[in-house]
Amino acid sequence: xxxxxxxxxxxxxxxxxxxxxxxxxxxxxxxxxxxxxxxxxxxxxxxxxxxxxxxxxxxxxxxxxxxxxxxxxxxxxxxxxxxxxxxxxxxxxxxxxxxxxxxxxxxxxxxxxxxxxxxxxxxxxxxxxxxxxxxxxxxxxxxxxxxxxxxxxxxxxxxxxxxxxxxxxxxxxxxxxxxxxxxxxxx
Numbered sequence: 001x002x003x004x005x006x007x008x009x010x011x012x013x014x015x016x017x018x019x020x021x022x023x024x025x026x027x028x029x030x031x032x033x034x035x036x037x038x039x040x041x042x043x044x045x046x047x048x049x050x051x052x053x054x055x056x057x058x059x060x061x062x063x064x065x066x067x068x069x070x071x072x073x074x075x076x077x078x079x080x081x082x083x084x085x086x087x088x089x090x091x092x093x094x095x096x097x098x099x100x101x102x103x104x105x106x107x108x109x110x111x112x113x114x115x116x117x118x119x120x121x122x123x124x125x126x127x128x129x130x131x132x133x134x135x136x137x138x139x140x141x142x143x144x145x146x147x148x149x150x151x152x153x154x155x156x157x158x159x160x161x162x163x164x165x166x167x168x169x170x171x172x173x174x175x176x177x178x179x180x181x182x183x184x185x186x187x
Contacts, residue, residue, distance in 0.1 A: 019043025069095030
């Protein structure tokens with residue numbers, strides 16, 4: 001397969017320049033295979049991304065806001081822990097699965113969305129989120145409303161500890177977008 005192709009191709013090149021920053025963490029032969037046979041160099045785009053990340057982590061402009069969400073909750077929660085611990089972030093805005101983990105940690109009943117978190121293997125992240133909220137609660141923002149998928153229609157619902165969510169959460173709500181927008185505007 002691809003490994004055989006790498007063995008056949010490597011003699012045609014002197015260097016492998018990787019400029020695919022967004023894919024740099026992957027282990028496919030097309031990204032890492034040539035490194036076994038020749039020097040690997042970061043391309044200009046990758047170099048710029050790394051320098052920017054280095055500055056953001058080590059010496060960010062203040063106030064510094066991080067927005068973390070998406071499906072890889074364990075990675076995002078690890079980032080949240082690190083940027084709050086080293087004071088890179090003044091505030092963290094959560095969205096997606098990450099927000100749902102933090103909402104559960106705060107005591108919200110998010111119904112079937114907790115099953116999604118369980119199925120993805122992230123139930124252990126709830127305890128980590130609780131610890132982070134205890135240590136940095138004033139710096140971690142969670143949605144104040146959500147957009148639900150009710151029979152294919154977007155319906156927004158304000159969050160309260162007394163209300164149970166019984167439909168899939170598909171997005172942050174309009175009030176959260178405005179609230180997060182204000183925070184971002186101040187940074």
